Structure formats: structure tokens, C-alpha cells
Amino acid sequence: MDLNNVFKNNKKWIKNKLAIDSNYFEELGKGQNPELLYIGCSDSRVTAEELMGAQPGEVFVHRNIANMVSGIDLNAMSVVEYAVTHLKVNHVVVCGHYACGGVKAAMQSADLGLLNPWLRYIRDVYRLHKDELNKIEDDNERYDRLVDLNVQEQCVNLIKTAAVQKAYRDRGLKVHGWVFDIKTGNLIDLKIDFEHILADIMEIYHLD
């Protein structure tokens, strides 16, 4: 990617948009009403909108290393609060991806400095599912499974928030867990049983 081309590309993009709809930017400037909050990995290969075929205005996006949803991450929690309570999205997606560098780093014993506390959350997922994961002999298979389980646990973390619990009760908000298979381009729905998980964890995490 040549940075000298960025502004040239931008002008080309404006021209293309206006050719289809001369009011495009006027409409875009009026506000947003996204249906979906997407929480994904910062990995440069996993572009949120492009892989879903979504247009500007359709998806509220939050990305961090290994698509984590931590209750003490003010950034992620603010995004969830704003998207769910104020923009009133009807769906929240956690999207992981195979060949995730963050998940791989958490599977190895290495001191990665400032990254340690972040990766510790993924190590916690490993610990929670240690029995299942340790039974998988093939390293790559175990790695892929940890990606799936990490998505599942981040969905659970979403369900622990007051914003998600309230929106579920008031208007049937849904939480989804997806994985992007980087080697084939396929987006896979893990079909996480949101209602079952919700019922299961409510005994402990119910907030109102």
C-alpha cells in the first residue's frame, strides 16, 4: 500500500459514490442507525464491513486484539453501552478468526510485556476449557478450537453487561458468535445458544 495514493483513492471513491447517488454524502451526514454492533479482531486481514458486504452506516464497529470483551475495558464497555442503549442495535456480534495472532500468542509461554495482561484473558479461556483443549492432539486444530471458545466466552462476557440484559428483556436483542475462516473466506456462525447461556448465567450475573 502506497500512502501517497490514499488521498487520490479517496477522491476516486467519492466520485464512485456520487455516480450512484448524488445525495450520498448528504444522507450519510444526517446520522446513523446501524442494526448491528460488530466486535472483531484488529487483524488487518479481517475487515469488518468488507467481509459482510456492509455499507457505511450499517454496522457499528469495535476492534481490538483477539476480539475481547472485558468488563474493565472502558473502551469496549463504552462501545457496547453506546451501541446497545443509545443507537439501539438489535444484534451484537463477536467475530473471531482462524490464524489469530493474539490467540496464538496466548497459547505460547512467552513474556510479551505490555501485552501480557491482555493475553491473560485468552489464557483464562484456555483454563476454563482446558480438559477439552488438551485432548486435541493436533496443534492447529487445538488453536482453531480455542478461537471458537474465545468467541463463545466473549459472548458470555457481553451477556454479563447490564446494557445487553436490559435490551434483551425490552426488545429481544440477540448476541451472535461468528468466526471468519481466513483460509477460505467463509464466515461461520457458531450458533451460540444465547438464550440458554443467558438463563444459565443469570443466577449469578443478573443485574436487575
Ligand SMILES: [Zn+2]
Ligand atoms: Zn486476530
